Each structure stands twice: as structure tokens, then as C-alpha cells.
Amino acid sequence: MGxxxxxxxLVVYGLVSGSIITLGAIGLSLTYSILRFSxxxxxxLMTSGAYLGLAFLALFSPLLPGRFGPLSFGPALIPxxxxxxxxxxxxxxxxxxxxxxxxRRAKAVLLLMVSVGVAFLLRNLILFSAGAxxxxxxxxxxRAIRFxxxxxxxxxLFILGVAxxxxxxxxxxxxxxxxxxxxxxxxxxxxxAQVSGINTERVVAWTWGVGAALAALxxxxxxxxxxxxxxxxxxxxxxxxxxAVILGGIGSPYGAMLGGMTIGLAEEVSTAFxxxxxxxxxxxxxxVLMLLVRPQGLFGRK
Amino acid sequence: xxxxxxxxxxxxxFAITAxxxxxxxxxxxxxxxxxxxxxxxxxxFYAVGAYTSALVSGPPPGALDxxxxxxxxxxxxxGLLSAAxxxxxxxxxxxxITIRLKEDYLAIASxxxxxxxxxxxxxxxxxxNGVWGLKNIPSPLFGSVQKGVDGLLASHxxxxxxxxxxxxxxxxxxxxxxxxxxxxxxxxxxxxxxRSPWGRVLRAIxxxxxxxxxxxxxxxxxxxxxxVLGSGIxxxxxxxxxxxxxxxxxxxxxPFYGTFIVWVMLVxxxxxNNKGAILGAFLIWGLWAGTDFLxxxxxxxxxxxxxxxxxxxxxxxxxxxxxRPRGILGEEKFVSRLFKG
Amino acid sequence: xxxxxxxxLEPGELVTVIGPNGAGKSTxxxxxxxxxxxxxxxxxxxxxxxxGVPPHHIVRRGMCYVPQVDxxxxxLTVQENLEMGAFILxxxxxxxxxxxxxxxxxxxxRRRQRVGKMSGGERQMVAMGRALMLDPKVLLLDEPTxxxxxxxxxxxxxxxxxxxxxxxxxxxVEQNARQSxxxxxxxxxxxxxRNRHQGTGQxxxxxxxxxxxxxxx
Numbered sequence: 057m058g059x060x061x062x063x064x065x066l067v068v069y070g071l072v073s074g075s076i077i078t079l080g081a082i083g084l085s086l087t088y089s090i091l092r093f094s095x096x097x098x099x100x101l102m103t104s105g106a107y108l109g110l111a112f113l114a115l116f117s118p119l120l121p122g123r124f125g126p127l128s129f130g131p132a133l134i135p136x137x138x139x140x141x142x143x144x145x146x147x148x149x150x151x152x153x154x155x156x157x158x159x160r161r162a163k164a165v166l167l168l169m170v171s172v173g174v175a176f177l178l179r180n181l182i183l184f185s186a187g188a189x190x191x192x193x194x195x196x197x198x199r200a201i202r203f204x205x206x207x208x209x210x211x212x213l214f215i216l217g218v219a220x221x222x223x224x225x226x227x228x229x230x231x232x233x234x235x236x237x238x239x240x241x242x243x244x245x246x247x248x249a250q251v252s253g254i255n256t257e258r259v260v261a262w263t264w265g266v267g268a269a270l271a272a273l274x275x276x277x278x279x280x281x282x283x284x285x286x287x288x289x290x291x292x293x294x295x296x297x298x299x300a301v302i303l304g305g306i307g308s309p310y311g312a313m314l315g316g317m318t319i320g321l322a323e324e325v326s327t328a329f330x331x332x333x334x335x336x337x338x339x340x341x342x343x344v345l346m347l348l349v350r351p352q353g354l355f356g357r358k
Numbered sequence: 359x360x361x362x363x364x365x366x367x368x369x370x371x372f373a374i375t376a377x378x379x380x381x382x383x384x385x386x387x388x389x390x391x392x393x394x395x396x397x398x399x400x401x402x403f404y405a406v407g408a409y410t411s412a413l414v415s416g417p418p419p420g421a422l423d424x425x426x427x428x429x430x431x432x433x434x435x436x437g438l439l440s441a442a443x444x445x446x447x448x449x450x451x452x453x454x455i456t457i458r459l460k461e462d463y464l465a466i467a468s469x470x471x472x473x474x475x476x477x478x479x480x481x482x483x484x485x486x487n488g489v490w491g492l493k494n495i496p497s498p499l500f501g502s503v504q505k506g507v508d509g510l511l512a513s514h515x516x517x518x519x520x521x522x523x524x525x526x527x528x529x530x531x532x533x534x535x536x537x538x539x540x541x542x543x544x545x546x547x548x549x550x551x552x553r554s555p556w557g558r559v560l561r562a563i564x565x566x567x568x569x570x571x572x573x574x575x576x577x578x579x580x581x582x583x584x585x586v587l588g589s590g591i592x593x594x595x596x597x598x599x600x601x602x603x604x605x606x607x608x609x610x611x612x613p614f615y616g617t618f619i620v621w622v623m624l625v626x627x628x629x630x631n632n633k634g635a636i637l638g639a640f641l642i643w644g645l646w647a648g649t650d651f652l653x654x655x656x657x658x659x660x661x662x663x664x665x666x667x668x669x670x671x672x673x674x675x676x677x678x679x680x681x682r683p684r685g686i687l688g689e690e691k692f693v694s695r696l697f698k699g
Numbered sequence: 700x701x702x703x704x705x706x707x708l709e710p711g712e713l714v715t716v717i718g719p720n721g722a723g724k725s726t727x728x729x730x731x732x733x734x735x736x737x738x739x740x741x742x743x744x745x746x747x748x749x750x751g752v753p754p755h756h757i758v759r760r761g762m763c764y765v766p767q768v769d770x771x772x773x774x775l776t777v778q779e780n781l782e783m784g785a786f787i788l789x790x791x792x793x794x795x796x797x798x799x800x801x802x803x804x805x806x807x808x809r810r811r812q813r814v815g816k817m818s819g820g821e822r823q824m825v826a827m828g829r830a831l832m833l834d835p836k837v838l839l840l841d842e843p844t845x846x847x848x849x850x851x852x853x854x855x856x857x858x859x860x861x862x863x864x865x866x867x868x869x870x871x872v873e874q875n876a877r878q879s880x881x882x883x884x885x886x887x888x889x890x891x892x893r894n895r896h897q898g899t900g901q902x903x904x905x906x907x908x909x910x911x912x913x914x915x916x
Contacts, residue, residue, distance in 0.1 A: 177669050243774075
């Protein structure tokens with residue numbers, strides 16, 4: 057009755073939120089399939105990417121002012137995003153060199169524990185540097201376009217488009233480039249990859265780089281959608297990220313997208329029927345359901 | 359002498375908090391150290407224990423409370439037992455569903471559980487008073503001790519100030535004695551359990567689950583037992599905390615204070631080692647308190663100082679896992695296997 | 700554990716190592732390929748000492764290895780598996796690909812198929828093809844016919860002969876003693892980590908003791 061009327065609008069919100077989750081989930085899925093551990097610091101990589109984006113945006117805004125038509129941002133965001141993605145990639149590779157590299161042969165549990173430590177370290181370093189108050193990507197108030205009973209902002213269409221494009225480009229990378237094939241090979245069989253002469257450390261660096269770049273993109277888009285970011289951004293997204301990866305199956309970018317969209321939709325649409333404050337529990341519920349029914353996910357192999 | 363009295367009072371307070379964490383760490387040790395269960399939801403059971411005890415032994419809802427449930431004013435030991443019991447029961451329900459999951463899936467599920475519990479505490483004000491917190495939780499023997507102290511102070515008006523301030527803090531020492539007693543009993547019982555046939559099976563499961571199953575052990579059942587026991591102990595810790603702090607708020611059960619720091623304590627002290635668990639708790643809490651003291655000298659806002667301290671704890675965990683994963687007193691064999699994936 | 704094992708391989712030769720399970724046959728190959736480092740003894744390739752050189756360098760010197768299990772990338776296609784074999788090369792692997800497809804025509808027809816879905820015999824061909832992409836002088840095969848039905852095993856042995864005919868020296872470890880001795884130039888018999896017999900394939904086939912111990916089937 058009352059709830060059902062809101063569903064179409066919530067579907068829109070769900071697709072947008074799902075896009076952001078997708079970008080984080082792809083990276084998480086990549087590191088899981090190639091490096092064989094659940095990286096609990098991945099959410100915080102989204103946070104670091106978002107804050108890097110803000111920093112670069114502050115740098116470029118005076119040089120490239122203005123906005124793109126109906127969007128809330130302008131040309132300054134483009135170099136800011138690219139640089140943030142690159143910087144975040146470097147950050148992730150750096151963390152790998154310093155920490156995870158020494159644990160290549162360790163069991164997944166140990167890596168998991170270490171990644172929790174990295175998560176708290178990263179998040180609090182951001183908190184220390186930038187403070188706890190939300191920081192804004194834009195103060196512009198967008199006018200929404202009406203489609204019948206649904207409202208859509210230009211930003212939201214943009215976010216959706218970016219996510220789809222990113223997934224597609226990743227697919228191209230994995231399927232058609234030498235590095236992408238090496239990544240898939242390593243995910244299949246690390247020893248055989250070494251035996252074939254593949255430089256596995258380089259593949260690892262690429263994995264972190266791509267994953268972190270996508271995470272940064274997701275963080276920045278989250279900042280655009282919500283107008284602001286806080287240091288808790290990533291950690292709050294962690295549960296939905298894992299839910300998305302498990303739902304969509306590990307190692308498949310299209311799976312991660314399916315998972316991400318499903319979680320986003322489920323979370324948003326659920327608010328029509330259950331109190332908003334319990335939204336995080338929805339992702340968790342789906343996650344547990346999937347773990348029990350089909351732990352390898354919908355697309356997954358193992 | 360004044361300063362000494364102040365320090366002593368502070369030490370008592372420090373020891374109590376560290377002691378509560380020691381109980382938490384002992385509980386986690388049963389799950390992780392004995393059995394290899396990766397529970398990142400410690401805060402959930404801790405909180406459940408605390409709130410249960412508060413509702414069982416605390417006063418009925420006051421005029422200004424949103425809470426409408428509970429507050430039966432039952433004696434402290436009942437509060438303690440029900441805290442452990444409810445937490446254990448909850449673990450039974452949850453474990454029933456999740457115990458068969460692979461380690462990292464169990465970890466994710468446990469985060470979710472703790473998160474759901476946190477949401478319930480925050481939102482179901484009729485039960486927990488929500489974000490306004492639960493007040494006026496009684497401390498055991500508080501009344502009698504205070505009467506004694508007041509009596510002494512009244513009959514000896516010429517006591518030096520340092521002695522008076524020491525006396526005023528006397529209850530802390532009483533509570534500390536109680537807490538240390540609980541820890542001692544717990545330690546004794548857990549050590550017995552560890553060396554018993556039951557404990558041996560748990561360790562076999564931790565070393566090599568497949569082999570243990572091949573020997574006909576019902577691995578899931580043993581894991582569930584360890585999970586329930588550990589969670590019950592965590593609930594106990596919650597009760598011990600609640601009756602000392604006398605006020606419960608959601609912040610104290612956040613992932614850092616309720617789960618992460620406990621893990622760091624266990625890893626630092628030595629997983630699989632009960633002495634290590636207790637040592638780790640005191641050491642890491644000492645580190646935490648120490649950094650509080652140190653950052654007092656720096657011109658930092660509270661938020662920033664806190665962030666720095668948390669970051670440091672994260673760094674400590676990483677360093678320990680990289681450089682000395684067995685911890686200070688640790689059980690070596692199990693942890694070294696974690697390195698040989 | 701291997702004790703005082705000595706094995707030699709001449710260019711273009713097909714040598715097989717047989718022996719019971721646990722005799723150390725796989726260990727021998729892994730040591731030669733650098734996956735294991737011997738406490739004593741050396742591995743030489745064309746007069747050069749390569750003891751302990753790691754696998755990704757050994758492949759550059761012209762020796763390739765096919766493990767017994769997990770020897771393909773299941774989620775990659777046949778073509779992609781072969782491409783991975785030539786990963787260290789900068790480009791221009793068309794010629795090598797066509798040579799491998801010539802050797803294994805069955806693979807040419809299914810080059811876009813995911814290897815995980817193929818039969819055991821076909822996977823074995825992909826595994827060997829991958830190792831051949833770098834044009835090695837020496838090919839190490841670890842039990843190539845393990846877990847294969849007799850007709851498929853026969854196919855694999857034929858492929859091995861074809862590989863030998865193309866000029867590659869092959870050292871293979873085999874459970875299937877009779878057939879491998881029949882096609883081999885020379886053989887070694889490894890028991891409990893030690894060299895027990897050696898000789899030409901025909902000699903060993905004819906030997907009564909060996910016949911009794913290993914050539915039961």
C-alpha cells in the first residue's frame with residue numbers, strides 16, 4: 057500500500073547505490089580470486105580514494121572552474137579522478153609491498169587478520185589527517201528530472217553509466233589483454249603460472265592497482281551522490297561489498313556487478329517496508345542466505 | 359602522597375578495565391586459540407551480556423527512560439549468570455547456522471551479526487533505551503562498602519587528605535578483587551578444559567580439521583560447543599563491565615573497543631595460551647592508556663588524538679603478525695602453520 | 700628422498716623413469732626443474748650448472764615442465780593456455796601456435812573452448828602444448844598418462860613420440876611401465892629413491908626381474 061508506491065523511486069536509488077557497491081565489489085573480487093584472501097581493508101581503499109579525489113579536486117577547481125551542464129561537477133573532476141585513481145593504486149601497491157608481500161605463503165586467515173589491522177590503520181590515518189567532519193564534493197543542489205512518478209538527477213545517470221563502463225572495460229582487460237589473461241591464469245593456478253614463466257609479482261601489483269583504482273572511482277562517485285564523504289564511508293560499505301561479491305561469485309566482474317546491483321536494490325527497496333535504520337541488516341541477511349544456500353555465489357566457480 | 363593516592367586510585371580503575379578485557383580475551387581464546395574459529399563479532403556478545411545483566415539486575419525504567427522493558431533488580435550473581443547464559447544461547451542460535459562456514463565466511467558473518475546486534479541496541483529503545491544509554495546499573499556490594507567508608511571517614515575526621523581520597527576509592531579495590539577472583543576461577547577452569555579430552559579434540563580440529571573429521575569426530579558439534587562457551591564468557595565480561603561502569607552506551611561496543619582491541623590483545627599475548635590472553639589484555643590496555651597520557655601533551659583535538667591512537671593499535675597488530683605472530687607467550691605450532699598456506 | 704640418483708639425457712632422446720609409488724620419481728623431476736633444491740648433487744643443462752635455479756629462469760634456458768596434476772588453466776581457453784606458455788615472449792607467437800596445433804590437431808579444432816570442460820586426454824595435450832610453446836630443448840613430463848583410460852593413454856604416448864620426432868629431448872616419469880619402456884630409448888628404474896636398474900627400453904622390457912616387479916599388467 058504505502059510502501060509499494062515508493063518502490064519505483066527506490067529502485068532508482070538502488071541502481072545508483074548498486075553502481076557504487078559494484079565498483080568496490082569488483083576490486084574485492086579480483087584480490088580475492090588472485091591473491092586468495094578476503095581483504096577487509098578494501099572498504100577503506102574506497103575511503104582513501106574518495107579523500108584523494110577531494111584533495112585533487114581542491115587542486116584543480118581553481119584552474120578548471122564551472123560545471124558540466126546539469127551535472128553537479130565540472131571539468132576539474134576529470135583530472136582529479138584520474139589522479140586519485142592512480143594515487144590510490146600506488147597506495148595499495150605500497151601496502152602490498154610493505155605488508156602482504158611477506159605473507160604470500162601464509163594461510164588466508166592470517167592475511168585476513170592483517171588486513172583488519174590495515175583497515176583500522178588506514179581509516180584512522182585518514183581520520184587523523186582530514187578530521188571526522190564530513191567533507192563536501194559539491195554544494196550544488198541539483199534539479200531532478202521527472203519521469204512520471206520517478207525523479208532522476210543527472211548525476212545519478214552519470215554514476216550508472218560510469219559503473220557499466222568500468223565493468224565493461226575490466227571485462228575487456230581480463231579477456232583480451234596479456235596482463236588480463238595472466239591475471240586469470242594466476243587466479244586459476246598460481247604454481248602453474250610461475251612454472252610458465254609469468255611474473256607473478258607483477259600480476260599481483262596489477263591486481264592491487266586495478267582494484268584500488270576502481271575503489272577510488274567508487275568512493276568518488278559515492279561522494280558525488282551523497283554530496284559528502286566521511287572517514288567511515290568505506291567501513292560502512294564493507295558488509296554490502298562482501299555480500300555483493302559472495303552473491304555474484306568470486307572472480308567474475310559481471311558477477312560482481314550483478315551482486316552489487318542486487319544488494320543496492322535490496323537495501324533501498326527494503327526501506328519501503330522496514331525501518332531505514334535497519335538497512336545494513338538487509339545486506340547481511342542476503343549474505344547469510346547466499347552463504348548457506350550457495351557459497352560459491354551465482355556466477356562463481358569454486 | 360596525594361599524588362600517590364591518585365595514582366593508586368587510577369591503577370585500580372585501570373586494572374578493572376584491563377581485567378574485563380582479560381575476560382573477553384579468554385573467551386576469544388576459546389574460540390580462536392583453542393578451536394581456530396574466526397569471530398569478528400565479539401562486541402555483539404559483549405554487548406548482549408552487558409545489557410542482559412543490566413536489565414536483570416538493574417532498576418525498572420524510570421520516568422525519563424524510553425525503555426519499557428526489564429529492570430527486575432535481581433541480585434548481581436543472577437545478572438552475571440543470565441548475561442553469560444543469554445550470550446551463550448544467542449551463540450547457539452547463530453552458531454547453529456554459521457558454524458560450518460569457511461573461516462573467512464565465518465568472519466564476514468560474525469561482523470554482520472555484531473552489526474545487527476548493534477543496530478538493535480541503537481534502535482530498540484523500548485529494550486535498551488537506545489542512544490540515550492542505560493543508567494543506574496547497580497554495583498554489587500556498593501552500598502555496604504560505601505556505608506563502611508562513610509562510617510570510617512565520619513569517625514576519623516582528622517585523617518590526612520591522601521588517606522581520605524584512598525578510602526573514597528575503596529570500592530574500586532573491592533570490585534577489582536571480585537574481578538580478579540572471577541578471572542582466577544575462569545583461568546583455572548579453562549586450563550582444565552584445555553587439557554581435557556574435549557580440549558584435545560578442539561586442538562586437533564584447529565590443527566587439521568579434515569584429519570579430525572576422518573577420525574570420526576563430529577567437528578561441527580565441537581566447534582559449536584567452543585563457540586558457545588567462548589561467547590558465554592564474553593557475555594560474562596559484559597556483565598562485569600556493566601556493573602562497574604553503571605552506565606551503558608552504544609559507543610563502548612563499537613567495533614574498535616568491543617572487537618578489534620580484543621583481537622590485538624589475544625594476538626599480542628599469544629593465541630592458544632590463557633596466560634597469554636590475560637597478559638595481552640593488560641599489556642595492550644596499558645598501551646592504550648599510555649597513549650592517552652602521551653597524546654595529552656600534543657596539541658591535538660580529541661578526535662585526532664583518538665585517531666592516532668587507534669591507528670597505532672592497528673599498526674601494532676600488523677607488526678606483531680609480521681614479526682612475531684605467536685605473540686609473547688604464544689603456542690608456536692599452530693601459528694607457524696598459518697604461515698605455510 | 701632421493702639418494703645418489705644419476706640420470707642423463709641426450710639430445711633428441713626419449714628417456715623414461717619408472718618405479719613404484721613413492722620411489723621419488725616426481726621429486727626427481729621437480730628437483731631438475733628447480734621447484735625443489737637438492738642438498739647434494741647438481742643439475743646440468745648443456746654443460747651449465749642450473750642447480751637451484753628457479754623455474755621461471757629455467758624455462759628461459761630451454762627446459763619446460765608439465766606437472767602431473769593441475770597442469771592446465773581450467774577457466775582459460777585452449778588458445779589462452781598456449782599463450783600463457785609463451786608468456787615471456789614479447790610477441791609473434793603465431794608460428795609457435797601453428798606448430799603446436801599441427802602436433803595436436805584435435806586442439807586446433809577446439810581452440811576457443813575452455814579447457815576445464817575438456818576430457819582428461821585433451822587436457823593432457825593442452826598441458827604438453829603449453830610447455831612446448833617456448834620451443835624447449837628438454838621437456839619434463841610427470842606421469843602424462845596418469846588416470847587416463849588405455850586408449851587415451853595410447854593417444855598421449857603417440858603425441859609424445861611425435862614431440863620426440865620434432866627434435867625435443869624428453870624425460871618422462873611414468874607409472875605405466877610397459878608402454879613407456881616400449882617407446883623409450885632408455886629407461887631408469889627408481890626404487891626407494893635409488894637407481895636400481897638402467898638400460899635401453901628393450902633391455903629393461905626383457906629383464907625378468909623388472910617384468911616381475913613392475914610389468915604385472
